[in-house]
Amino acid sequence: MVKQRTPDLRPVSAPDEIETPVLSLSKLAWRRFRRHKMAVGGMVTLVFLVLYCIGGAFIFTEEYANYNDLSIKLQPPSSEHPFGTDTIGRDILARTVYGGQISLLIGLTAMIVEIMVGVVIGALTGYFGGWLDSLLMRLTEAVLIVPQIFLLLVMAKFFGGAVPNINILGREFSGSVIVIILIIGLTAWPYTARIVRAQFLSIKENEFILAARATGTGTWGIIFRHILPNSIAPIVVAATLGIANAITLEAYISFLGLGVRPPTATWGNMLEGAYNYIDQGIYWLWLFPGLLILLIVLSINFVGDGLRDALDPRSRAV
Amino acid sequence: MTRYILRRFLQAIPLLFLISLLLFVMMQNMGDPLATMGGRTMTRSEDRARLTRQLGLDKPVIVQYLYWLIGNDWTKIDLDGDGVAETPGIRKGVLRGDFGYSLVNREPAMEVIMERLPNTLLLMLTAEVVILFGSLLIGIYAALRQYSLMDNVVTALSFIGYSMPIFFVALGLMYIFAVNFKAWGLPYLPTVGMFDPQAGKSVWQVAWHMVLPVITIAITSFAANSRYVRSTMLEALGQDYIRTAKSKGLPRRSIVFIHALKNASLPIITVVGLDLPFLLGGAVVTERIFAWPGMGRLFIDHVSRADTPVVMGIMMLIAFAVITFQIITDVLYAWLDPRIRYQ
Numbered sequence: 001m002v003k004q005r006t007p008d009l010r011p012v013s014a015p016d017e018i019e020t021p022v023l024s025l026s027k028l029a030w031r032r033f034r035r036h037k038m039a040v041g042g043m044v045t046l047v048f049l050v051l052y053c054i055g056g057a058f059i060f061t062e063e064y065a066n067y068n069d070l071s072i073k074l075q076p077p078s079s080e081h082p083f084g085t086d087t088i089g090r091d092i093l094a095r096t097v098y099g100g101q102i103s104l105l106i107g108l109t110a111m112i113v114e115i116m117v118g119v120v121i122g123a124l125t126g127y128f129g130g131w132l133d134s135l136l137m138r139l140t141e142a143v144l145i146v147p148q149i150f151l152l153l154v155m156a157k158f159f160g161g162a163v164p165n166i167n168i169l170g171r172e173f174s175g176s177v178i179v180i181i182l183i184i185g186l187t188a189w190p191y192t193a194r195i196v197r198a199q200f201l202s203i204k205e206n207e208f209i210l211a212a213r214a215t216g217t218g219t220w221g222i223i224f225r226h227i228l229p230n231s232i233a234p235i236v237v238a239a240t241l242g243i244a245n246a247i248t249l250e251a252y253i254s255f256l257g258l259g260v261r262p263p264t265a266t267w268g269n270m271l272e273g274a275y276n277y278i279d280q281g282i283y284w285l286w287l288f289p290g291l292l293i294l295l296i297v298l299s300i301n302f303v304g305d306g307l308r309d310a311l312d313p314r315s316r317a318v
Numbered sequence: 319m320t321r322y323i324l325r326r327f328l329q330a331i332p333l334l335f336l337i338s339l340l341l342f343v344m345m346q347n348m349g350d351p352l353a354t355m356g357g358r359t360m361t362r363s364e365d366r367a368r369l370t371r372q373l374g375l376d377k378p379v380i381v382q383y384l385y386w387l388i389g390n391d392w393t394k395i396d397l398d399g400d401g402v403a404e405t406p407g408i409r410k411g412v413l414r415g416d417f418g419y420s421l422v423n424r425e426p427a428m429e430v431i432m433e434r435l436p437n438t439l440l441l442m443l444t445a446e447v448v449i450l451f452g453s454l455l456i457g458i459y460a461a462l463r464q465y466s467l468m469d470n471v472v473t474a475l476s477f478i479g480y481s482m483p484i485f486f487v488a489l490g491l492m493y494i495f496a497v498n499f500k501a502w503g504l505p506y507l508p509t510v511g512m513f514d515p516q517a518g519k520s521v522w523q524v525a526w527h528m529v530l531p532v533i534t535i536a537i538t539s540f541a542a543n544s545r546y547v548r549s550t551m552l553e554a555l556g557q558d559y560i561r562t563a564k565s566k567g568l569p570r571r572s573i574v575f576i577h578a579l580k581n582a583s584l585p586i587i588t589v590v591g592l593d594l595p596f597l598l599g600g601a602v603v604t605e606r607i608f609a610w611p612g613m614g615r616l617f618i619d620h621v622s623r624a625d626t627p628v629v630m631g632i633m634m635l636i637a638f639a640v641i642t643f644q645i646i647t648d649v650l651y652a653w654l655d656p657r658i659r660y661q
Binding site for chain 2: 038138139141142145146147149150153154155157158244248251252255256257258271274275278279281283286290291293294297298301302305
């Protein structure tokens with residue numbers, strides 16, 4: 001269905017008249033975002049990386065990415081294998097394509113888990129306060145006190161091993177992917193919860209909340225229709241940075257050998273054991289997946305930074 | 319103030335219990351600790367059963383937690399498996415300072431940890447000093463030349479540094495300064511361990527082996543910290559007392575380093591104070607790559623062998639340090655800034 005354009009009925013202003021154009025909030029944010037050069041650059045890089053991971057799948061099959069031939073192991077980059085081959089003779093270029101898909105998948109879904117848990121806990125504590133607040137905030141502090149990487153390693157051990165391979169859309173995934181998504185989501189939420197709680201604490205004191213309550217809006221209506229939409233900006237920023245964080249964390253645990261199990265490739269587990277070969281001057285094992293992780297994290301961080309500026313309601317720049 | 323500190327510690331106690339319970343329950347499903355015990359393989363199932371009873375692994379989780387927490391010398395345990403508890407327990411429990419014995423090598427867990435702690439502290443404190451001086455230098459420089467070319471370059475570099483995974487920095491540095499320098503015949507840096515076994519453990523050897531890990535940790539932390547220094551310095555430099563100092567004709571050096579830095583250092587102390595305890599855990603990844611015998615590596619090794627006493631010991635030590643440093647930071651802050659008072 002073609003969206004019908006409404007005729008512009010606003011009076012045409014004289015060219016010399018200084019007037020702020022009438023813009024919706026999202027248009028305003030988009031304008032501010034565009035002015036942030038680094039953020040736009042990050043966005044473009046991000047699009048290219050996503051295209052690389054999806055488009056590459058049309059060139060290489062997953063069987064090829066997982067096909068190992070010990071006779072060509074540890075070959076330096078050549079025209080046949082542009083990124084070289086790994087320790088058991090798999091093509092690194094093809095593996096970065098499929099590894100990127102899994103890394104992106106983990107980043108996105110772990111972020112969703114993190115945001116869902118964080119928003120629910122932050123909203124409950126911020127809105128209701130009282131014993132629920134003290135209880136859940138103690139839990140939040142407890143999770144924050146142990147360094148995240150330690151928690152992740154313990155949880156990876158806890159949930160790992162027992163998960164069978166799963167089959168989604170005709171592709172075989174190592175069940176450890178699900179484990180990694182869950183544990184990253186379940187250890188990263190305290191940051192989001194704190195942000196959401198602070199937002200709720202300040203927004204619930206506003207007059208429009210009082211008005212909503214006076215007109216008989218129920219508790220859940222106030223939480224979901226009135227307060228949550230007003231605190232969406234910091235949540236969006238936290239979510240964006242959460243993706244970058246999840247991709248890095250996945251790389252860390254996979255690098256330490258407790259992450260996603262082969263043959264499923266991720267940018268993180270492609271690096272596992274790369275340091276054992278560094279003395280032989282073999283750089284292609286870690287350089288390409290490492291660069292891709294750096295690029296994607298960097299571009300997501302730039303986008304997040306741009307979003308933070310663009311969505312800031314106090315910013316009056318148009 | 320004493321009351322305040324005391325109250326903060328009292329509030330922390332339930333938190334520590336909560337953490338320990340959560341972690342302990344999680345440790346129970348970490349695999350079979352008997353499978354890798356001391357490299358021995360038990361073929362007889364009676365041996366397994368006896369050992370399981372000796373270690374108390376046959377008890378329900380909550381009882382195991384209780385024994386871990388308060389020991390079992392107040393009760394009797396069943397060692398021979400006849401269903402009658404007759405042998406008095408000998409464990410004292412964490413609350414009385416007994417963290418139990420490592421399941422891997424049967425040494426007291428605390429001794430195993432304390433053996434590694436100095437190595438981690440040596441590495442991480444050196445790194446922290448480098449980070450602190452480096453980020454102060456970069457941050458102040460960038461603040462004094464706001465929006466100059468150098469400031470923009472530093473900003474861009476710190477974004478890159480912030481986004482760089484530690485292992486990428488580590489592998490890159492190793493490749494350049496160890497592998498390639500060796501290939502080019504230049505003096506090259508060592509990549510693994512604390513000292514060369516042939517040269518023996520000397521101050522010079524340890525310092526030489528520390529260069530790469532310290533730079534690795536520093537590069538990834540410079541970014542965030544120098545940005546922070548820059549913004550607090552900018553804020554301090556915009557204050558009225560700086561203008562007064564300038565109009566009095568004070569030299570620029572004393573304005574920047576005495577008037578501005580002194581006031582800007584308050585928030586910086588908070589950041590450093592909250593960072594310090596996390597150094598205890600060591601950079602898990604850095605220690606692994608550079609084979610540094612610290613606590614981070616100890617943690618990974620013992621997590622993979624399901625060694626509950628050592629892993630719990632490390633995590634409780636860190637949790638305790640984090641809480642303590644939070645309190646110290648708050649107190650220090652109030653002491654340095656007379657405007658802040660805690661009730």
